Amino acid sequence: MTTLEIETPVAEDELQPSIDTLLQRVRASVVQVRNRARGVGAGVVWQINGAVLTNHHVVAGERGPIEILLTDGRSYEAHVVASNADLDLALLEVQQVGPGALPLVAVGDSTSLRVGELVFAIGHPWGQRDVVTAGIISGTGRVNIPGYAEPVPYVLSDVLLRPGNSGGPLVNANGGVIGINAMIRGGDLSVAIPSHMVIRWITALERIL
Amino acid sequence: METSQNILGMLSGQLANAVERVGPALVLVNGRQRLPASGVVFDHELIITADHVLEREEDLSIETHADQTMAAQFVGRDPASDLAVLRVPNLGLDPAPTAAGAARVGQLVLAVGRPSSGGPMASLGVISASGGPLRTRRGAAVDRYLQTDATPYPGFSGGPLVDSMGTVVGILTTGLVSGTALAIPTDLAWQIGRTLSQQGHIKRGFLGIASQPIYLPAAQRGNLTQERGLLVVRVEEGSPAEQGGMLIGDVLVAMNNQTITDTDQLQAILAGGVVGQALPVTVLRGGSVQTIQVTVGERE
Numbered sequence: 001m002t003t004l005e006i007e008t009p010v011a012e013d014e015l016q017p018s019i020d021t022l023l024q025r026v027r028a029s030v031v032q033v034r035n036r037a038r039g040v041g042a043g044v045v046w047q048i049n050g051a052v053l054t055n056h057h058v059v060a061g062e063r064g065p066i067e068i069l070l071t072d073g074r075s076y077e078a079h080v081v082a083s084n085a086d087l088d089l090a091l092l093e094v095q096q097v098g099p100g101a102l103p104l105v106a107v108g109d110s111t112s113l114r115v116g117e118l119v120f121a122i123g124h125p126w127g128q129r130d131v132v133t134a135g136i137i138s139g140t141g142r143v144n145i146p147g148y149a150e151p152v153p154y155v156l157s158d159v160l161l162r163p164g165n166s167g168g169p170l171v172n173a174n175g176g177v178i179g180i181n182a183m184i185r186g187g188d189l190s191v192a193i194p195s196h197m198v199i200r201w202i203t204a205l206e207r208i209l
Numbered sequence: 210m211e212t213s214q215n216i217l218g219m220l221s222g223q224l225a226n227a228v229e230r231v232g233p234a235l236v237l238v239n240g241r242q243r244l245p246a247s248g249v250v251f252d253h254e255l256i257i258t259a260d261h262v263l264e265r266e267e268d269l270s271i272e273t274h275a276d277q278t279m280a281a282q283f284v285g286r287d288p289a290s291d292l293a294v295l296r297v298p299n300l301g302l303d304p305a306p307t308a309a310g311a312a313r314v315g316q317l318v319l320a321v322g323r324p325s326s327g328g329p330m331a332s333l334g335v336i337s338a339s340g341g342p343l344r345t346r347r348g349a350a351v352d353r354y355l356q357t358d359a360t361p362y363p364g365f366s367g368g369p370l371v372d373s374m375g376t377v378v379g380i381l382t383t384g385l386v387s388g389t390a391l392a393i394p395t396d397l398a399w400q401i402g403r404t405l406s407q408q409g410h411i412k413r414g415f416l417g418i419a420s421q422p423i424y425l426p427a428a429q430r431g432n433l434t435q436e437r438g439l440l441v442v443r444v445e446e447g448s449p450a451e452q453g454g455m456l457i458g459d460v461l462v463a464m465n466n467q468t469i470t471d472t473d474q475l476q477a478i479l480a481g482g483v484v485g486q487a488l489p490v491t492v493l494r495g496g497s498v499q500t501i502q503v504t505v506g507e508r509e
Contacts, residue, residue, distance in 0.1 A: 014215075014216045015216050015217060015220070018215040018216055018217040019217060022217065114225035114228070114229070115225065115228045115229075115328065115329055115330065115331050116224040116225035116226070116227060116228035116229070116319060116331050116333075117221050117222075117224065117225045118217065118220060118221035118224060118333075135332070135333055136224060136319070136331060136332065136333040137225075137331075138330050138331055138332055138360075138362070139327065139328065139329070139330035139331070140327070140328070141327065142327075156330070158332040158333060158359075158360050172221070173215075173217045173218045173220070173221035173222075174218055186362075186363065188360050188362075189360075189362060
């Protein structure tokens with residue numbers, strides 16, 4: 001008969017509990033965005049009134065209701081309030097939800113990112129729910145976008161992204177969302193829209209609306 | 210609503226510090242048509258980079274962390290290790306900090322490069338393997354190498370693989386084995402770099418024999434314990450081997466007091482700066498062990 005040996009940690013592990021706490025908190029605010037036309041993507045609960053942020057390309061062309069699924073199993077109907085193809089951002093309004101029913105994500109400072117900083121991505125690659133990938137900030141770049149006088153910054157990271165991650169958050173070591181994952185460049189470079197650009201876009205929308 | 214600094218935050222900050230620390234010694238290298246590559250300051254006014262990213266030996270330049278473009282002179286190259294050296298007069302940058310001790314499998318590392326003027330880029334991984342010697346059909350030949358799963362972004366070749374302290378553990382290249390991120394360990398890379406800065410190329414030893422590995426039956430090993438050796442099947446006329454007295458039919462079993470059981474081991478010894486030296490060569494001849502002296506020549 002064989003005996004099983006239970007492995008004993010060499011030292012008190014402090015790293016894993018802090019990752020657990022971080023992911024548990026962020027996961028509650030990450031949703032799956034489903035529509036009939038283009039399949040599934042991810043999103044984050046961005047504002048107190050239940051507004052959900054995702055990529056434009058996740059909801060582009062969708063006129064009917066969009067389904068929002070939370071980690072805890074709740075699902076809601078939502079519709080597109082605003083969308084910008086150049087920034088690849090879309091804001092969804094969730095219907096029939098009371099204030100505070102959707103847990104808000106913490107927004108981190110994306111104006112002073114450092115290359116090498118740890119980041120986590122949460123999304124639903126190929127439809128698999130709540131998958132976590134980790135990596136670092138690989139760099140930043142800038143791109144010209146119509147309607148913006150200055151080139152718009154974007155965030156590069158080496159986290160593994162696949163279809164279904166789009167619209168999901170890129171989170172720093174403090175649990176703050178510093179970007180919205182949008183695409184993969186050259187096979188292995190992940191591109192995210194920095195949070196401060198999201199804030200600028202939403203602030204400008206509010207002025208118009 | 211961000212939490213206060215925890216161990217995860219400290220690790221994150223340390224990785225960013227590592228990139229920042231190596232940054233001033235990390236340069237962009239302009240030496241080919243398509244996108245630039247990376248290089249590392251390893252000595253006074255000297256930059257080590259990858260050989261395959263230099264498509265020309267003139268009209269070379271570098272860009273520093275301070276966005277300064279400076280003309281660079283070609284100093285030397287070694288296609289076998291995919292390393293090359295440039296000299297930048299009045300560079301004014303300190304050599305990169307180097308890691309003490311050998312890299313360990315599983316150790317966290319960052320691949321860092323400067324493929325564009327927009328600041329350094331980095332990817333995270335671990336040392337996946339540490340091995341050597343490496344020889345490929347395409348001419349790669351290095352004693353030791355490191356392998357990593359950190360993503361080698363375009364333009365990263367010639368840049369450093371650094372540990373979590375920001376000290377260099379190796380020079381990264383995808384040119385030795387196409388598409389695979391390998392690094393030449395710092396001590397070896399710096400040694401090759403210094404040799405290149407002194408003589409422009411690496412002298413590789415030459416014996417002038419053709420050989421094949423064979424199994425040695427127990428009764429034919431003399432008093433040796435090794436089971437394999439190299440059977441000499443040709444000795445070139447006028448070669449160092451002929452002058453030293455090697456004969457067809459000899460079984461080469463050791464050189465410079467190092468056991469030889471395959472051709473990689475022989476090549477590794479010949480690549481180790483032994484040109485011009487008279488080395489003891491141990492052979493099995495007629496069932497008995499004999500040691501002769503061979504003065505190693507230089508491969509053209």
